[in-house]
Amino acid sequence: MESLPFAFICLTSFFTLANPLGTMPVFLSMTKDLDNAQRADILKRATLISFVILIAFTVCGQVLFTLFGISTNGFRIAAGFIIMKIGFDMLQAKYSHVKLSDNELKVYAKDIAITPLAIPMLCGPGAIANGIMLMDDADTLTLKGILIGSIAAIYLLTYLILRASTRLLKVLGDTGTKVMMRLMGLILMVIAVECFVSGVKPILVDIIKAGNGLL
Numbered sequence: 001m002e003s004l005p006f007a008f009i010c011l012t013s014f015f016t017l018a019n020p021l022g023t024m025p026v027f028l029s030m031t032k033d034l035d036n037a038q039r040a041d042i043l044k045r046a047t048l049i050s051f052v053i054l055i056a057f058t059v060c061g062q063v064l065f066t067l068f069g070i071s072t073n074g075f076r077i078a079a080g081f082i083i084m085k086i087g088f089d090m091l092q093a094k095y096s097h098v099k100l101s102d103n104e105l106k107v108y109a110k111d112i113a114i115t116p117l118a119i120p121m122l123c124g125p126g127a128i129a130n131g132i133m134l135m136d137d138a139d140t141l142t143l144k145g146i147l148i149g150s151i152a153a154i155y156l157l158t159y160l161i162l163r164a165s166t167r168l169l170k171v172l173g174d175t176g177t178k179v180m181m182r183l184m185g186l187i188l189m190v191i192a193v194e195c196f197v198s199g200v201k202p203i204l205v206d207i208i209k210a211g212n213g214l215l
Contacts, residue, residue, distance in 0.1 A: 006143050010134060010150035013191050016184040017083070017127040018050070020158040021172075022090065024165040026121070030112050040163060045113035047159040050123035054131050054151055061132030072136055076199030079129035084192035086126045090185025122158060133195060 031039050057064075065072065131151065138144045161168065172180065 003142060003146060006134075006138070007146045007150060009191070010147055011154065012187055013083075013130050013134075014127060014151060014154040015157070016090070016188040016191075017086065017124070017130055018122050018154055018158050019086075019090065019181075019184070020122075020161040021168075021184070022181050023117075023121055024162060024169055027117065027162055028165055028169070030117070042113045042117065043159050043162050046117040046122060047155045047162075049114060049118040050158075051151065051155045053119065054123050054127055054155075055148065057128045058131035058135045058147065058151070061135055064132075073199045073202050075129070076133055076195050079126075079133055080192045080196030080199060082129055082192075083126045083195060084189055086124075087185045087188030087192055090181045090188060092182075092185075122155075130191075 031042060034042070064070070065075065131147075134147050135144065138147050
C-alpha cells in the first residue's frame with residue numbers, strides 16, 4: 001500500500017472514531033462546574049491515556065490473535081460490524097455512542113478523564129479494532145510509522161478541539177455540529193464496508209477453492 005493513501009485512511013478513520021466534535025457537548029456537560037485549568041488537566045490525562053491504550057493494542061494486536069487463535073479475516077468482519085454501528089449512530093447525529101444518564105455523570109465526575117472520557121468515548125472498541133486492522137495492513141516500517149504518527153496527530157487534534165469546545169460550539173452551532181457528524185458517519189460507514197469486504201473475500205475464495213477441489 002502506498003504511503004499517502006494509507007495516511008489518509010489512518011487520519012480520517014481515527015478522527016471519526018475518536019469523534020471529538022461529537023464528544024464536545026458531553027465533555028462540557030461533565031465539566032460544567034470546573035474551571036479552565038481543571039478542564040485542561042482532565043483533557044491532558046484523557047488524551048494521553050487514550051493514546052497509550054490505542055498504541056498498546058495496535059502494536060500488540062497480532063500477539064492477541066496468536067494467543068486466542070483469532071484469524072485476521074474474522075477480526076476484520078467483526079470490526080466492520082462495530083465500525084458500521086458507530087458510523088450509523090453518527091449518521092443520525094447522535095452526540096456519542098456512549099449513553100450516560102444524569103446519575104452516571106455524577107458518579108464519574110471525580111475521575112472522568114479515565115472513564116468515560118478516555119474509555120470508551122475517545123478510545124472505544126471501534127478505534128482499537130481499527131488500529132489492529134491497520135497495523136496488519138502496514139507491511140513496511142514506513143507504513144507502521146505513519147500509523148503511529150497518525151494516531152498521535154489525531155489525539156493532539158482531539159485535545160485542541162476539546163480544549164476549544166466552548167468556542168467551537170458557539171461557532172458551529174447545533175446545526176453545524178450535526179452536519180459534521182453526519183458527514184463523518186458516512187465516511188465511517190464506507191470504511192466499515194471496505195473492512196467487512198476485505199475480511200469476507202479471502203474466506204469466500206477459500207470456500208470456492210475447497211469446493212472445486214472436491215469436484
